[in-house]
Amino acid sequence: MTDKGLPTVPQSVVVPAEEEDEPTFPRYDGPAFLSYGFRPFFLGAAVFAGLLILVWVAVFAGLVRGEFLYPAREWHVHEMLFGYLPALIAGFLLTAMPNWTDRIPLRGVPLLLLFLLWLAGRLLVAVPVAGGLTTAGVDGAFLVILAAYIWREVIAARSWDRAPIGVLVSFFAGANILFHLSALQGRPTDFPERLALSVMTLMLTVIGGRLTPTFTREFFINEKIPRPPEVFSRVDRVAIVLVLLAAIGWIAQPESQSTGVMLIVSGVASLVRLMRWKGWLTWREPLVLILHVGYGWVGLFLLALGGSILEFWPSTANAVHVLTSGAMGTMTLAVMTRASLGHTGRPRHADQLTVAMYLLVNAGALLRIFAPNAETPTVLTHAILGLSALGWSGAYLLFAVHYGPYLVRPSLDE
Helix, strand or coil: CCCCCCCCCCCCCCCCCCCCCCCCCCCCCCCHHHCCCHHHHHHHHHHHHHHHHHHHHHHHCCCCCCCCCCCHHHHHHHHHHHHHHHHHHHHHHHHHHHHHHCCCCCCCHHHHHHHHHHHHHHHHHHCCCCCHHHHHHHHHHHHHHHHHHHHHHHHHCCCHHHHHHHHHHHHHHHHHHHHHHHHHCCCCCHHHHHHHHHHHHHHHHHHHHHHHHHHHHHHHHHCCCCCCCCCCCHHHHHHHHHHHHHHHHHHHCCCCHHHHHHHHHHHHHHHHHHHHCCHHHHCCCHHHHHHHHHHHHHHHHHHHHHHHHCCCCCCHHHHHHHHHHHHHHHHHHHHHHHHHHHCCCCCCCCCHHHHHHHHHHHHHHHHHHCCCCCCCCCHHHHHHHHHHHHHHHHHHHHHHHHHHHHHHCCCCCC
16 A cells, blocks of 8 residues: 555456555656656646536526537537546556556656646637647547556556556547547537447446445545455455446347346345445545545446336436536546655645535536536526536636645655
């Protein structure tokens, strides 16, 4: 276990990680902001996500007119799935991979160039001055390069237990390319959207499903709470397999009744897995408790999506927002805050502003999920969506304001 906020996991999806010391790397004398991937990418993702949702709600309400590369709905979906999320994935993996492989992290000019490539994609999709193919090439290159980096590290370190991460990021990169190809030809983008959402569900199931019990076990031991949860057991293995099968079913046959049943079964298994970790006993440390809340959203998403297919949940769109607004919004913010504290030499404890972020992002998610039908919006719809956006975006903008100084300055232990 490293004391920097990111554990040395996952060793694999079936074998618990052994605790190990964080590797020692050559001294870095450049700007602190470019010393680790979490610094530019977490800050960039927070600012981008906070502004993106506010702009989208304004466009949806007709208050402003957006001339994006794609129609407003497709722009919103693309930038949430392939703009905001890849930055968070990059920030996490560029920081975690060196701990997992004992190889020097990407830092300095190479890290800056990768961050600028991500930023260029955001700008060109929003203001398409370069044309569709050029924009798609620039934007698509970011995830392709990130996947190539992960595979390079896995192969160089012979760390084959990390290969599932490379597979998932590669599929995510492919989903982005498929989205661009479909949107540029005016065809529906539902398949690449389902593929991306399924990949993210699996990432949360595998990585989030290891971070949560790992840090919970650490909390139990530090607080001398008896019977800390195992990091990995047969329950976890079964839950992961069920989520994988349900995700494949949804990608291939999104309207099949059997897919709906598989999703509900995997959702129940995910919630059983969550209960095994005894998250209610971590209430004294919100930095740990929020991981349980985030993983709980994953189980609820699977239930809601299965319910929408079997026609006892209001709509698939609302079910998808259980994942995007709830699970992704909460779990990514949980990882961002913990890693930013640990890797900058600060105590891993949630202060009042951090707790406020957690409350805002969950309040925003709940409002979005239970908002009236957005396909035929009313004044009430716009009001609830506006409040949802203020809560959800407010959480990420508050992160940028509160944690931004931590990310641009040297760590306290340097």
